[in-house]
Amino acid sequence: MGLLKTILIILLVYYGFKVLSRLFAPLLVRFVAKKAEEKFGGQFGGFQNSSQQRQQQKQKEGETVIDKMPSQNKGSNPKVGEYIDYEEID
Incomplete structure (x- = not known):
């Protein structure tokens, strides 16, 4: 009787965790994404905003x-080799 009771408790906990994870996973992912956006926005926000403002001041409409x-180097890469054009013969 104890073994059956233990197996039922394990199954109940497993399915309970499965249901709760489906309910709270989207909230958790949204929370983590928001925190990451705030963190990265704080690091790079000042740089992007100031450079965009300078660009808008210098740039006229339609310019x-x-x-x-x-780069001016348009030659082929010597490590790759030579290109040979071919036709398939049926």
Whole structure:
């Protein structure tokens, strides 16, 4: 009788935990995401806001701005090898 009672308690605890986790998991995930957003926003928020404000002051409406110039090195990589064009023969 004791073994049956122990198995029923274990099953009850298992299914109770399963039901409670389905109820509280979305709340927990939302809470963790909000905390992470606050943490990262606090670290990077000042930098982004000040750079965006400077960009808006310098930039006129309709003006094109290039932030990064492309590199001038357009040659092929010598480690890769040579490209050989081929056609499939049926």
